[in-house]
Amino acid sequence: MNNRIIIFMFFSFLLQLNNISCNYTLCSLVTNEDAILSYCKNGSDCYIKNANNSPYSSITCVCKKFKENYFAGPDCSIRIPLHYKIMKNNDVLNTSWIEDLLKLNTWKNDENRVGKICVNPQCN
Numbered sequence: 001m002n003n004r005i006i007i008f009m010f011f012s013f014l015l016q017l018n019n020i021s022c023n024y025t026l027c028s029l030v031t032n033e034d035a036i037l038s039y040c041k042n043g044s045d046c047y048i049k050n051a052n053n054s055p056y057s058s059i060t061c062v063c064k065k066f067k068e069n070y071f072a073g074p075d076c077s078i079r080i081p082l083h084y085k086i087m088k089n090n091d092v093l094n095t096s097w098i099e100d101l102l103k104l105n106t107w108k109n110d111e112n113r114v115g116k117i118c119v120n121p122q123c124n
Helices: 002-020 097-102
Strands: 023-026 045-050 057-062 069-072 078-085 116-119
Touching: none
Parallel strands: none
Antiparallel strands: 023 045, 045 057, 069 078, 078 116
16 A cells, blocks of 8 residues: 555645646747747757746747857847957966865866866956
């Protein structure tokens, strides 16, 4: 009897979890409307969320990141450049304090191997 109750509770939990989490579906699987499919810009992925069979849906864009820039905003139309700058050895701290104390992974602080990645605004 106890096993049946546990199994019933487990499946009940899964059903509730499915109702709580909203399903995201690729826009191209839901519609072929150009207005919807072209909402997300710059090669971003388009998803439609329908919460609890509501008459309203929402579009969510997952923006792309490229080598020199990434995109942001609700429709991924804002281009934000990435700035790279090689820093001096003392300025690049890529190890934790315990690594520094035990002299581990010192290569992480080598300026010839590691640079500092800065996102807008530019590095100083």
